[in-house]
Amino acid sequence: MKIDIWSDVRCPFCYIGKRKFEKALSQFEHKDNVEVEWHSFELDPQAETQPGLNFNEYLAKIKGQSIEWAREMNQYVTNAAAEIGLAFNFDQMVVANSFHAHRLIQLAKSLGLGDQAEESLFAAHFIEGKNIADRDTLALIGVGLGIDRDIVAQMLDSEAFTDEVRYDEKTAQDIGINGVPFFIIDQKYSVSGAQPPETFLNALNQSWQG
Numbered sequence: 001m002k003i004d005i006w007s008d009v010r011c012p013f014c015y016i017g018k019r020k021f022e023k024a025l026s027q028f029e030h031k032d033n034v035e036v037e038w039h040s041f042e043l044d045p046q047a048e049t050q051p052g053l054n055f056n057e058y059l060a061k062i063k064g065q066s067i068e069w070a071r072e073m074n075q076y077v078t079n080a081a082a083e084i085g086l087a088f089n090f091d092q093m094v095v096a097n098s099f100h101a102h103r104l105i106q107l108a109k110s111l112g113l114g115d116q117a118e119e120s121l122f123a124a125h126f127i128e129g130k131n132i133a134d135r136d137t138l139a140l141i142g143v144g145l146g147i148d149r150d151i152v153a154q155m156l157d158s159e160a161f162t163d164e165v166r167y168d169e170k171t172a173q174d175i176g177i178n179g180v181p182f183f184i185i186d187q188k189y190s191v192s193g194a195q196p197p198e199t200f201l202n203a204l205n206q207s208w209q210g
Helices: 010-027 056-062 067-083 098-109 115-127 135-144 149-156 162-175 197-208
Strands: 001-009 034-040 182-185 189-190
Touching: 001 010, 010 067, 010 115, 010 189, 010 197, 034 098, 034 115, 056 067, 098 115, 098 149, 098 162, 115 135, 115 162, 135 149, 182 197, 189 197
Parallel strands: 001 034
Antiparallel strands: 001 182, 182 189
């Protein structure tokens, strides 16, 4: 059974959805027969990396709302993350474009490390306050995955894995995916959003049963 997941590492509900899916998968009787493949999706391809901008200010600006509104929204997301065991830190979060992070994920996928790359980049962005658009940060994350630093550097210095990112995004467009996370289970069922673990488990069981 194959699970295809479209996600953006700067999307908080993608990280929350990952945890909820993992909880469901741990309860799935046939989990040893499941292959998970992550696919690239940029929520805002035009997003500018702005390390000096507070995330509350950024959210208020792009949504045309007040700083207080942004704080309340981010607190809501922080609480939702805490319920699934994630400690989000919006005060330290760096506003960053995710394109090169997706290229790193595609490199990692080619080495069988896609899931590990997703986890490391999610944690770097939402918990550790790192700039996921920064070359040195991406190199260190790659090394942490077991990828030679020179290989990551060569990728970042070239256009390598750009086509793979664009292919995933074009596939999402063709399928009609306009929001993430989005899960396709064995080409039979789809689950949109960070749904409860029970929803994922039910979809897994239904797909397995045919």
